[in-house]
Amino acid sequence: MSTLANLWSLMRREVWESPFAFKWTPLGIGGLIILFTIVVLVLGSRFDAQMAFTVDAMRMFADMPPEQKRLLVSGALFASSNLVLQVMLLIILFYLAGSLYDDRKDRSILFWKSLPISDRVTVLSKLLTACIMVPALFLGAIILTHIVLLLIASSYALMAEINPLTHLWWPASLPRLWSVMALGLLVQALWLLPIYGWLLFCSSWAPRLPILIAIAIPAGLSIAQHSYSLISGFRLPELNLGLIMLKRLGSGVLPGNTTINLGNGLEELQFSEDLYLSFSGVLSHLLRPEMWIGLLIAAVLIFGAIFFRRRATDQ
Numbered sequence: 001m002s003t004l005a006n007l008w009s010l011m012r013r014e015v016w017e018s019p020f021a022f023k024w025t026p027l028g029i030g031g032l033i034i035l036f037t038i039v040v041l042v043l044g045s046r047f048d049a050q051m052a053f054t055v056d057a058m059r060m061f062a063d064m065p066p067e068q069k070r071l072l073v074s075g076a077l078f079a080s081s082n083l084v085l086q087v088m089l090l091i092i093l094f095y096l097a098g099s100l101y102d103d104r105k106d107r108s109i110l111f112w113k114s115l116p117i118s119d120r121v122t123v124l125s126k127l128l129t130a131c132i133m134v135p136a137l138f139l140g141a142i143i144l145t146h147i148v149l150l151l152i153a154s155s156y157a158l159m160a161e162i163n164p165l166t167h168l169w170w171p172a173s174l175p176r177l178w179s180v181m182a183l184g185l186l187v188q189a190l191w192l193l194p195i196y197g198w199l200l201f202c203s204s205w206a207p208r209l210p211i212l213i214a215i216a217i218p219a220g221l222s223i224a225q226h227s228y229s230l231i232s233g234f235r236l237p238e239l240n241l242g243l244i245m246l247k248r249l250g251s252g253v254l255p256g257n258t259t260i261n262l263g264n265g266l267e268e269l270q271f272s273e274d275l276y277l278s279f280s281g282v283l284s285h286l287l288r289p290e291m292w293i294g295l296l297i298a299a300v301l302i303f304g305a306i307f308f309r310r311r312a313t314d315q
Contacts, residue, residue, distance in 0.1 A: 006117055010125035011133050014099075021091050022134055026141030029084050034148050041152070058160035062167045069171040077172060080149060081142045081181070088138040089192075092130045096199040097211035099126040100305065104312055119309040123200065127302065130196055131189035139185060143178055184282045191285060194294040195249060197301030204308035218242045248294070 015022050044054070061069065100123070103109040112122060150172060154164035189196075202214040222242030285291060 003121060006121050007125050007128060010117070010122065011129045014126060014129040015133055015137070018095065021095065022137050025087065025091065026084055026138040027144075029087055030141045030145035030148075033080055033083065033145055034152075037149060037152060054156060055160040058156055058162060062157075062160070062162040066171065069167065070173060073168060073171045074173050074177050077146045077149065077177060078181075080145060084138055084142050084145070088134065092134055092196070093199060094211060095134070096126065096130050096196055097203055097214055100200060100203040100309060100312075101206055101208075101210045109312055120306050123204075123302065123306045123309055127196060127200060131193070132186075135185040135189065139178070139182060142181070146172075146174065146177075180279060180282060183279065187282050187285050190295065191251075191291060192249065193298035194301065195245060197298035197305070198245075200305040201301040201308070204305040204312070218245055248290075 061072070064072070103112060113119075150164075150168055153168055157164040157168055199210070199214050202217075203210045206213045218241050222240050225240055
């Protein structure tokens with residue numbers, strides 16, 4: 001088999017071995033979002049028995065300028081995806097921390113080493129699963145959630161005697177929204193690659209609890225760095241490893257590219273279109289020097305993970 005065929009087979013194996021985390025979790029979260037929406041609407045109907053307020057609100061929405069409707073509908077759909085994206089990131093982090101360690105723990109590494117598959121391909125398959133396969137599955141759940149939410153909104157639009165296609169589905173810009181989210185997930189994977197590489201590196205050699213070791217090492221270095229700076233110069237360090245990692249983890253493309261301008265007060269609240277509808281806003285992350293520095297660090301860490309994978313035994 002070719003290298004690409006081996007990669008694809010191993011990636012499918014990773015998903016097959018973790019169906020709950022990779023398949024059912026995003027569908028479950030999407031179902032909870034839909035259920036919460038329905039509960040809110042049912043509770044709201046208790047205070048609007050004749051649906052007069054709801055119908056008036058839908059008609060006011062229909063009278064909005066097209067640009068405002070587009071930002072409102074697509075923005076609401078994007079906001080509904082945030083919980084799914086946050087859970088996805090947590091699942092990826094825990095998956096990578098245990099991906100190489102679990103093979104050594106249950107001694108299945110002996111079986112995989114007996115196959116004509118290199119350690120490089122094995123490590124890359126786990127990395128690509130986290131960067132491509134898992135985001136694709138979660139994006140699929142997001143798309144299903146968006147469609148169901150629009151169907152629910154369409155029923156209220158029909159109740160208000162407005163056309164849901166022209167006032168909801170068209171302003172939602174679904175192809176563009178989903179395309180930007182797909183691109184954003186790919187760029188986010190590149191942005192977080194040094195953290196992914198660090199987790200893989202720790203998973204390849206840690207004797208136990210790789211997730212704790214991956215946290216403890218940068219946390220310990222950060223504390224030591226702070227202590228030395230305070231003792232030597234009674235000041236905080238300008239650069240701190242732990243804070244750098246936390247900032248990188250919290251400034252991913254989705255939803256970390258949100259730009260909110262408060263101006264001089266809440267009355268000037270503005271949301272940048274880069275929030276969810278701009279290809280240029282997503283691609284601009286590729287021009288940041290931090291992106292390329294991170295990719296170089298990730299390459300070193302991934303090479304280290306492959307090195308320790310080759311030296312791993314069943315002990």
